Amino acid sequence: MNISEIFYSIQGEGVEIGLPTVFVRLFACDLRCSWCDTMYAVEGRDFKKMTVGDVLTEIRGHACRRVCITGGEPLIQRDEAEELAKNLVNEGYRLVLETSGHKMPPPVFWTESCVISMDCKCPGSGMQDRMDFDLFRKLRPQDQLKFVIADEADYQYAKRIVSEHPLKANIIFQPAGGVGLEWLTDRILNDNIGRVRVLPQLHKIIWGEKRGV
Numbered sequence: 001m002n003i004s005e006i007f008y009s010i011q012g013e014g015v016e017i018g019l020p021t022v023f024v025r026l027f028a029c030d031l032r033c034s035w036c037d038t039m040y041a042v043e044g045r046d047f048k049k050m051t052v053g054d055v056l057t058e059i060r061g062h063a064c065r066r067v068c069i070t071g072g073e074p075l076i077q078r079d080e081a082e083e084l085a086k087n088l089v090n091e092g093y094r095l096v097l098e099t100s101g102h103k104m105p106p107p108v109f110w111t112e113s114c115v116i117s118m119d120c121k122c123p124g125s126g127m128q129d130r131m132d133f134d135l136f137r138k139l140r141p142q143d144q145l146k147f148v149i150a151d152e153a154d155y156q157y158a159k160r161i162v163s164e165h166p167l168k169a170n171i172i173f174q175p176a177g178g179v180g181l182e183w184l185t186d187r188i189l190n191d192n193i194g195r196v197r198v199l200p201q202l203h204k205i206i207w208g209e210k211r212g213v
């Protein structure tokens with residue numbers, strides 16, 4: 001596998017926010033979001049080759065039974081991500097798969113042991129045309145659909161998607177770029193969108209813009 005980094009931290013985003021987690025960041029992505037904050041895992045050659053066994057050994061070295069498989073886009077290395085996840089589920093780990101809303105996750109990620117955290121890319125990302133809305137509708141109540149909101153146009157887009165589609169997953173609105181948490185919270189409260197959670201990126205509040213956290 002091409003691995004960008006493996007580290008132990010807290011989950012900074014989504015419904016598992018704050019929970020201690022081992023992160024496995026897979027290298028490479030086929031999208032180019034304008035506000036991407038992990039370009040080191042998208043372009044260049046800053047990765048190491050590891051077998052699935054190597055990755056499992058490193059994960060087992062942490063006293064933590066929760067693993068987040070992230071990227072880049074982890075499903076670019078689909079077979080390896082699936083093999084890793086199967087081993088982890090068999091060993092009783094809880095998983096989060098962070099993926100970008102344009103690739104179908106393999107079956108292991110649809111088991112009870114895994115939360116699928118899928119992004120719906122808004123216009124500000126420049127990647128909204130790559131999204132597969134059928135995937136969003138398949139997400140289960142334990143999963144989450146995350147919208148990163150960079151401006152008013154993104155907010156209006158996200159609001160429309162949430163109202164127009166029969167979504168079962170948790171809905172997260174997360175501020176990016178020019179908009180702040182207070183602005184986004186006020187917009188949600190004013191529009192009374194009852195089922196949306198507004199959440200920050202907790203790791204950035206704690207440590208700022210830093211790798212490996």
Ligand code: SF4
Pocket residue numbers: 029030031032033035036037038039042071072073100
């Ligand atoms: S999908 Fe994720 S990793 Fe890929 S460019 Fe967008 S933000 Fe970066």
